[in-house]
Amino acid sequence: MKILVINPNTSESVSTLIQAEAQRSASPGTEIEVATAPFGVAYIETRFEALVGAYASACVAAERHGTYDGVVIAAFGDPGLHGIKELIDVPVVGLTESSLMTAATLGQRFSIIAISPRIKAWYRETVERAHLASRLASIRALEEPLRDIGSVQQDYAARLKALCNEVVDDDGADVIIIAGAPLAGLAREIRNELPVPVVDGVSSAITQLEGLIRLAPKKATRGSFAQPPVKPNQGLPEPLERLLSSGKTG
Amino acid sequence: MKILVINPNTSESVSTLIQAEAQRSASPGTEIEVATAPFGVAYIETRFEALVGAYASACVAAERHGTYDGVVIAAFGDPGLHGIKELIDVPVVGLTESSLMTAATLGQRFSIIAISPRIKAWYRETVERAHLASRLASIRALEEPLRDIGSVQQDYAARLKALCNEVVDDDGADVIIIAGAPLAGLAREIRNELPVPVVDGVSSAITQLEGLIRLAPKKATRGSFAQPPVKPNQGLPEPLERLLSSGKTG
Amino acid sequence: MKILVINPNTSESVSTLIQAEAQRSASPGTEIEVATAPFGVAYIETRFEALVGAYASACVAAERHGTYDGVVIAAFGDPGLHGIKELIDVPVVGLTESSLMTAATLGQRFSIIAISPRIKAWYRETVERAHLASRLASIRALEEPLRDIGSVQQDYAARLKALCNEVVDDDGADVIIIAGAPLAGLAREIRNELPVPVVDGVSSAITQLEGLIRLAPKKATRGSFAQPPVKPNQGLPEPLERLLSSGKTG
Amino acid sequence: MKILVINPNTSESVSTLIQAEAQRSASPGTEIEVATAPFGVAYIETRFEALVGAYASACVAAERHGTYDGVVIAAFGDPGLHGIKELIDVPVVGLTESSLMTAATLGQRFSIIAISPRIKAWYRETVERAHLASRLASIRALEEPLRDIGSVQQDYAARLKALCNEVVDDDGADVIIIAGAPLAGLAREIRNELPVPVVDGVSSAITQLEGLIRLAPKKATRGSFAQPPVKPNQGLPEPLERLLSSGKTG
Amino acid sequence: MKILVINPNTSESVSTLIQAEAQRSASPGTEIEVATAPFGVAYIETRFEALVGAYASACVAAERHGTYDGVVIAAFGDPGLHGIKELIDVPVVGLTESSLMTAATLGQRFSIIAISPRIKAWYRETVERAHLASRLASIRALEEPLRDIGSVQQDYAARLKALCNEVVDDDGADVIIIAGAPLAGLAREIRNELPVPVVDGVSSAITQLEGLIRLAPKKATRGSFAQPPVKPNQGLPEPLERLLSSGKTG
Amino acid sequence: MKILVINPNTSESVSTLIQAEAQRSASPGTEIEVATAPFGVAYIETRFEALVGAYASACVAAERHGTYDGVVIAAFGDPGLHGIKELIDVPVVGLTESSLMTAATLGQRFSIIAISPRIKAWYRETVERAHLASRLASIRALEEPLRDIGSVQQDYAARLKALCNEVVDDDGADVIIIAGAPLAGLAREIRNELPVPVVDGVSSAITQLEGLIRLAPKKATRGSFAQPPVKPNQGLPEPLERLLSSGKTG
CATH class of the missing domain: 3.40.50.12500 (Rossmann fold)
Structure with missing residues (x-):
């Protein structure tokens, strides 16, 4: 294949x-x-x-x-x-469609972690196109301008993990989707440190x-x-x- | 596994x-x-x-x-x-959750083919629980009382295929979900005779x-x-x- | 009767x-x-x-x-x-269905007061099953583990009343639903101290x-x-x- | 009282x-x-x-x-x-609000029977204001101009009963709401001849x-x-x- | 004309x-x-x-x-x-209908700035009647009782501008609707100081x-x-x- | 300008x-x-x-x-x-956005008349992107393959007018949107023969x-x-x- x-x-x-x-x-x-x-x-x-x-x-x-x-x-x-x-x-x-489908089988409500505030509107509209906006608990994003698109995971590791915890505790997410190709693989790294299942777009x-x-x-x-x-x-x-x-x- | x-x-x-x-x-x-x-x-x-x-x-x-x-x-x-x-x-x-997720990646709107009129309400509510009712084109069902739950596929083959065509032509379905364990495997039999992808719950x-x-x-x-x-x-x-x-x- | x-x-x-x-x-x-x-x-x-x-x-x-x-x-x-x-x-x-119907005739948007954070998802889904989620202003819950299910009303009276005020002032609730059998009767006790109608599941x-x-x-x-x-x-x-x-x- | x-x-x-x-x-x-x-x-x-x-x-x-x-x-x-x-x-x-609440406790989906085509838009918008449009199976109405607003029930008895059966058989209604003050009391007359519960606005x-x-x-x-x-x-x-x-x- | x-x-x-x-x-x-x-x-x-x-x-x-x-x-x-x-x-x-239509062509999500907390429910229901509530980012309002309905714009200029910035930064509004006849003309005054398009009901x-x-x-x-x-x-x-x-x- | x-x-x-x-x-x-x-x-x-x-x-x-x-x-x-x-x-x-906004100020529910069955899905999704699908009464389309994209209006005048009447009488449209650049100007031709306002994308x-x-x-x-x-x-x-x-x- x-x-x-x-x-x-x-x-x-x-x-x-x-x-x-x-x-x-x-x-x-x-x-x-x-x-x-x-x-x-x-x-x-x-x-x-x-x-x-x-x-x-x-x-x-x-x-x-x-x-x-x-x-x-x-x-x-x-x-x-x-x-x-x-x-x-x-x-x-x-990546979004796959992540949404995986998340939808792991829980009822999910949140998306994103790399920039600007990207949130585009992501929300993608979720709307799938008619799943009512299961979207929140989208949270890094706030600062990115240093380097190739090293986002390393540069913002702690902040990304904090965002993951916030969507569970404050927004009621059952599942976390770590979004965007620049974050590919991050879910695999940190999933054992988080309290709910974490979905990665590429592997999904x-x-x-x-x-x-x-x-x-x-x-x-x-x-x-x-x-x-x-x-x-x-x-x-x-x-x-x-x-x-x-x-x-x- | x-x-x-x-x-x-x-x-x-x-x-x-x-x-x-x-x-x-x-x-x-x-x-x-x-x-x-x-x-x-x-x-x-x-x-x-x-x-x-x-x-x-x-x-x-x-x-x-x-x-x-x-x-x-x-x-x-x-x-x-x-x-x-x-x-x-x-x-x-x-079976429903899996079928919906498979169907949602194969098209935007899907229909469900079911074995009895009575079962339609339960199916619709299951789709609603997934928040996907607005992507459900229709649910169509066999109308007659079933002769034998174990031989539905054989007994109603032609009618089931007709229902599949109706949901595409009249209801605008991009994908057909053949629903219910008694119909397990039917999709595999008839998929080449139908104009859109057909989803089976068990295989999904x-x-x-x-x-x-x-x-x-x-x-x-x-x-x-x-x-x-x-x-x-x-x-x-x-x-x-x-x-x-x-x-x-x- | x-x-x-x-x-x-x-x-x-x-x-x-x-x-x-x-x-x-x-x-x-x-x-x-x-x-x-x-x-x-x-x-x-x-x-x-x-x-x-x-x-x-x-x-x-x-x-x-x-x-x-x-x-x-x-x-x-x-x-x-x-x-x-x-x-x-x-x-x-x-209790939920009756409370929702009573609340829906007393105002347009309602909030639910609940006894534990865990219970919120189940309540929200029950409201969704009634198709009334868009009239749900919020669900707020006690945060601490309960001492005794039989004495929740006494043990957390002040906190429960504070939650009631928060849903009116911060969430825009027209009506408060005090939810859960362990809180049965509380609405009757405190309704005169609250600024909007309060609904109790059992009496509804x-x-x-x-x-x-x-x-x-x-x-x-x-x-x-x-x-x-x-x-x-x-x-x-x-x-x-x-x-x-x-x-x-x- | x-x-x-x-x-x-x-x-x-x-x-x-x-x-x-x-x-x-x-x-x-x-x-x-x-x-x-x-x-x-x-x-x-x-x-x-x-x-x-x-x-x-x-x-x-x-x-x-x-x-x-x-x-x-x-x-x-x-x-x-x-x-x-x-x-x-x-x-x-x-009358609408009460009928909707009664109907919502007797079934999941309901239809409304009305006295004129023109009245349907107003009724639908009233159901929308209650946020219950997604539980509305249909609104069906008498088509002819009314002879006399005071004798609608007598003049159109057979047609009204036929409409009631249609909403059950064709639209999937669990409950029938017979709408409008001019039809007050009709539900009481015909309820035993119909296959699902019938709701009357005034009595509700x-x-x-x-x-x-x-x-x-x-x-x-x-x-x-x-x-x-x-x-x-x-x-x-x-x-x-x-x-x-x-x-x-x- | x-x-x-x-x-x-x-x-x-x-x-x-x-x-x-x-x-x-x-x-x-x-x-x-x-x-x-x-x-x-x-x-x-x-x-x-x-x-x-x-x-x-x-x-x-x-x-x-x-x-x-x-x-x-x-x-x-x-x-x-x-x-x-x-x-x-x-x-x-x-004014609302026109503002919503103008806002809907200038962006995807909009917020409403209003003159009093009490007015928010009526505005939200007006947006719901247009079926556009899912594009409403927020309604924010002046909190204090108004001194004089004819001079709201002058009396609360700074606070109104602050609300405008909040809906962009915190609520994700693409467009701001300044609502209510008493604020007629304010959008024209302050639009160059705000980061997104501002809609006025009367001019729309x-x-x-x-x-x-x-x-x-x-x-x-x-x-x-x-x-x-x-x-x-x-x-x-x-x-x-x-x-x-x-x-x-x- | x-x-x-x-x-x-x-x-x-x-x-x-x-x-x-x-x-x-x-x-x-x-x-x-x-x-x-x-x-x-x-x-x-x-x-x-x-x-x-x-x-x-x-x-x-x-x-x-x-x-x-x-x-x-x-x-x-x-x-x-x-x-x-x-x-x-x-x-x-x-054209769609403008037509929807014009239609939305002329009535509550609108239908779209389109030139081919295939185009319906794309139109419906465009209406969904505007979050106005719940005001869409229907989309009806010519069924036959088009002879010439430049002469659709002449070739199918009678059928297009018939579709316009159907959406009013059968689907409950308050307003008709005649959709698609190949139909530009048709609304102007036939509007006096139709019972509700007709919207044209280009002029809107x-x-x-x-x-x-x-x-x-x-x-x-x-x-x-x-x-x-x-x-x-x-x-x-x-x-x-x-x-x-x-x-x-x-």
């Missing part, structure tokens, strides 16, 4: 974190390939940045189409996730995607997740153009 | 269906044990019957505690699921539970899924009494 | 509190009988404990069936309430049940509150078995 | 229907006085008509203040209900109001149901002016 | 504030006429006061019918807005109403915003009576 | 329709410039196509930045709208944008609609890169 993990951020340092946690989470026999967005911003925090990351991720997914059994969109906030699900004929998951996504690939769901040929109807298009990268013209929709 | 699958219905014929689909879905190396509820009704369709099945399932989970790495409550409607999650220190999943539950066991979430010691506080109790079966007195809550 | 009040907790001291407030609230001519759960825990705070209390309450309701005109499930959180409504052919009410339940009995609603013979369909069952206490087999459903 | 029942419609024939059902529902010792709105329209179906009925009802409630222990606003849609609750220091209930209101009066809730002195703050006013009927100036708010 | 602005409060000083901001906001060629409620209270803060203001506003709108191209109900809380929309055959807008209403008048929507002849059906009425002011009898509904 | 109207579809024929209706709707003195997406698909119907249109629209908005006072994203579904609002320092509106957007530009809201410097924080980016078109680096966020 081969999984393509797309980092919609352009930071190679974040890709390295993602790669490491993906590898640790994968079953024996699962091959992981991480691809970094060829264009966009270093780390996505806003709707506009996500809009760019969505298109970049779609381009990557199209370009490598045929070489993988499933795709992870590896930014919390899931840029382009639903659109890419339409386009691609194998399972596609995102890899685990759930492996499960989905084994379940082998059929690609929709009707309904809103079938491939977009074949129609005139222009100015698109060739791999996108080819997928859109493949006409698999029934 | 060993998984205990509890059938909250008392029908052995349903246990057989569950066992077969669980076995087909399990990874190599996963051991499946199916236990049938020692008391209750042949197949649960109502809130009252679920109340009995919840207690029966809790008794079974407590009795075999220590012999498994995870538990599946194998009736759609998930009798007792959240309570049993408090009690038990390894992951516990239910086994797959997700395997994933959760691999993720190894910590048992909560605070929050609402920690073990119930130690306090006086009476009249309980010894295994329940012992678990409640084990005092693991921090 | 005879009302059976079932205490799903096993504490006789709590039954005594319930009995006293029920008696004070009942109209002349109403006979009150309080039955304590024969098995379960001293006081229910969690979903698991409620699951046990639900089954215990159902057993009591079935055992005494034919001797009463209505039933009160006398634990806030209403263990088993909806299931027992299916089973029984006379009105059945619960008795009053509303008397009203329902006078309105004499027909037992449903269709829909989701009809008796469960007659079908094979096993291992149930004889009174439950007999009710399930009575076949009154049309 | 004396109850003032205000008919916000100007039709005396409707007042007669209300009076009859109120009398049938009242406990021995309850005195019922019905007052017809001195201005407004014959029967309220729209938001504008309700706006007029609200002011008319407030004028009546103020004028007779001091002569009653509780008030019923006797039009489904509850014109002015929440405002009048602020003004008056004894319990005030409405009388019964619940009697209960509330016995519970003797304190008039709020803080929060949003305290009396409006004393401030300059002008051009108001003297009884309104006097109540507004009484300054009871703490 | 001529716009009638109805001040549902009886304070002429508030009408003066409204008039000034309406004039500043109007396009060249728009004529503004402000009418003060002939009866009611000095400034509306509660549901009861709004009930009176609704009727007073309806009377004014009816009396001047034929002399205007559109109406503004110029109290935040929009007393009588939906009813008056039924009655009148040209566009009618309210005038601007949107001008746009609606230009779009020239047809008056509904079916559905719930058609004129109320012609039917017997009594005791109404002659202009209301005439409009209700004009029988334009199809 | 100069308005840039971006057609996220690549069809020039649709741009022509948009241009015509925009011109008809604009005030004297408003200059309209329509720009067609340089890449993407002929007409957007799905999430994936919207993802591409979002990026294309952002590129156009950035490229022409400095030449306009406001932007219309002229596809129903508003591709990229919220992201582009972050990026751009003048008001940006979309132009009218509201003119109003917003006159209100002159400040660009946010804090909160989630401030410009994205300055940070490393790569591979972006120069105009996007320049805007992202302009560092206006406070």
Whole structure:
């Protein structure tokens, strides 16, 4: 089984974190390939940045189409996730979606720990898109500007752990989601020091995607997740153009 | 890895269906044990019957505690699921919860196909408890009284397939959930004849539970899924009494 | 008119509190009988404990069936309430449901005062089941471990009153619900010292049940509150078995 | 105990229907006085008509203040209900609010049977104001223009019964609310011919109001149901002016 | 184009504030006429006061019918807005509705700044009626009793600005709505000192109403915003009576 | 005042329709410039196509930045709208958002008429993003494959009018939104033949944008609609890169 993990951020340092946690989470026999967005911003925090990351991720997914059994969109906030699900004929998951699903089976209410105040609106709207906002106990975030996106975990370890305790004690969270690719792997480090289960986006996504690939769901040929109807298009990268013209929709 | 699958219905014929689909879905190396509820009704369709099945399932989970790495409550409607999650220190999943999570990653709106009109209210309330009612396109059910709970799939194959098509065409479902232990395995049979992905409770539950066991979430010691506080109790079966007195809550 | 009040907790001291407030609230001519759960825990705070209390309450309701005109499930959180409504052919009410309905006619937003932090999740979910969470201003609870479940009112009088004022001033509650059988009767004691109406579960339940009995609603013979369909069952206490087999459903 | 029942419609024939059902529902010792709105329209179906009925009802409630222990606003849609609750220091209930509360204790989902298509929007918004729209299975209404508002029950008996059956069979209602003062008493006539409990606004209101009066809730002195703050006013009927100036708010 | 602005409060000083901001906001060629409620209270803060203001506003709108191209109900809380929309055959807008629509196009979440704690419940319910409560970040209000309704802006300038900053920093508001006719024009004064867009009810209403008048929507002849059906009425002011009898509904 | 109207579809024929209706709707003195997406698909119907249109629209908005006072994203579904609002320092509106706001001031519930079944999911999710799904009466669509995107209005005139009547009579819509750039201007043609107000996306957007530009809201410097924080980016078109680096966020 081969999984393509797309980092919609352009930071190679974040890709390295993602790669490491993906590898640790994968079953024996699962091959992981991480691809970094060829264009966009270093780390996505806003709707506009996500809009760019969505298109970049779609381009990557199209370009490598045929070489993988499933795709992870590896930014919390899931840029382009639903659109890419339409386009691609194998399972596609995102870090937020996977984290929410894992958290939802471990408890009733969950909180999200994030790396910046600005990122909170985008995360909340992603939870709303999943219709799970009423199970969201809170989103808490680091307040200071980040020194280095590649070393957030080390630089703010104590503060991140404090936030985790606050969401349990003050906000009533049953489960903690540590959000964002730059925090990939942190949950694994600190989970034994925390009073409730801790969910990591990358390991949730890899685990759930492996499960989905084994379940082998059929690609929709009707309904809103079938491939977009074949129609005139222009100015698109060739791999996108080819997928859109493949006409698999029934 | 060993998984205990509890059938909250008392029908052995349903246990057989569950066992077969669980076995087909399990990874190599996963051991499946199916236990049938020692008391209750042949197949649960109502809130009252679920109340009995919840207690029966809790008794079974407590009795075999220590012999498994995870538990599946194998009736759609998930009798007792959240309570049993408090009690038990390894992951516990239910057919509805697992199906909803699988469906939610395969599309935005889903419909449920059920075996009787009476069962619809209980299913809807289970979806509401997951706060996913606004993503539920519809619940459609067989209308006739069932001939035999063990042969529903054979007896109503054509009607069930027709219902599946109706929820896609008329209700806007992106994903179909074929609900209820008596229908375990049907999705596997007919999925290639249907225009959207089809979710089966048993295979979703086994797959997700395997994933959760691999993720190894910590048992909560605070929050609402920690073990119930130690306090006086009476009249309980010894295994329940012992678990409640084990005092693991921090 | 005879009302059976079932205490799903096993504490006789709590039954005594319930009995006293029920008696004070009942109209002349109403006979009150309080039955304590024969098995379960001293006081229910969690979903698991409620699951046990639900089954215990159902057993009591079935055992005494034919001797009463209505039933009160006398634990806030209403263990088993909806299931027992299916089973029984006379009105059945619960402390939470009755309190919510009384509160909803006295104001638009209400808060709940509870005896322990752990109990808050179970209460919130009970309010959600009534679809009234958007009118819930807050749930506030005593923070300390209780000295004695039978003397909570005396031991924490000042703190409970302070919580009542906080929900009005800080949370915007129009009405205060003092929740939980161990606090039965407290509302009556302190209501003149508080700035908004105060609702007590036991007196609300008795009053509303008397009203329902006078309105004499027909037992449903269709829909989701009809008796469960007659079908094979096993291992149930004889009174439950007999009710399930009575076949009154049309 | 004396109850003032205000008919916000100007039709005396409707007042007669209300009076009859109120009398049938009242406990021995309850005195019922019905007052017809001195201005407004014959029967309220729209938001504008309700706006007029609200002011008319407030004028009546103020004028007779001091002569009653509780008030019923006797039009489904509850014109002015929440405002009048602020003004008056004894319990005030409405037909919709009471019906919803009764229905909510008899089942989980309910439907409303109404006398005209136009009235449906106003009813739905009243249910929304109670935050219970997600428990509303449907509103179904007579389609034809009414011959005579005082004889709707006789003129459309068969059609009304048919609508009742439709909401159970097609919409999944557990409970039927027969709405509107012109249908007062119909539920009592036909309830034995219907498969689920049937709720009547007038009898629900009388019964619940009697209960509330016995519970003797304190008039709020803080929060949003305290009396409006004393401030300059002008051009108001003297009884309104006097109540507004009484300054009871703490 | 001529716009009638109805001040549902009886304070002429508030009408003066409204008039000034309406004039500043109007396009060249728009004529503004402000009418003060002939009866009611000095400034509306509660549901009861709004009930009176609704009727007073309806009377004014009816009396001047034929002399205007559109109406503004110029109290935040929009007393009588939906009813008056039924009655009148040209566009009618309210301060809250207009502010919400403007805010909803400037950001995703908004907060409301209000002049008194008591007014918050009425405002929240107005937002709920628009079904936008889930986009409401918070309502914050001046806490002290007002010295003079005509000089609130001057008397509490610093505190109002502080509240504006709090809703951005603490509540996550993207947009600030400065609510209530007594604050008309304040947004214009302080908007350059605040970090997010600030919405004023009067200027939003005038601007949107001008746009609606230009779009020239047809008056509904079916559905719930058609004129109320012609039917017997009594005791109404002659202009209301005439409009209700004009029988334009199809 | 100069308005840039971006057609996220690549069809020039649709741009022509948009241009015509925009011109008809604009005030004297408003200059309209329509720009067609340089890449993407002929007409957007799905999430994936919207993802591409979002990026294309952002590129156009950035490229022409400095030449306009406001932007219309002229596809129903508003591709990229919220992201582009972050990026751009003048008001940006979309067809759906504008239509919803106009509809919301003309009635309480609205329906959407659309050009294809496939497009319905994308529209519903756009309404959900505005949190207005509970006011959406229905979405109805043409069922047949379109002959020519530029002549939909002519080809399906009768069917579109029939759909408009159905949403009023069967779904309870107070207002009809005729959705999608290919239908631009149709509302103007048929509004006098329909029983409720009809909303057109293009004219709503132009009218509201003119109003917003006159209100002159400040660009946010804090909160989630401030410009994205300055940070490393790569591979972006120069105009996007320049805007992202302009560092206006406070």
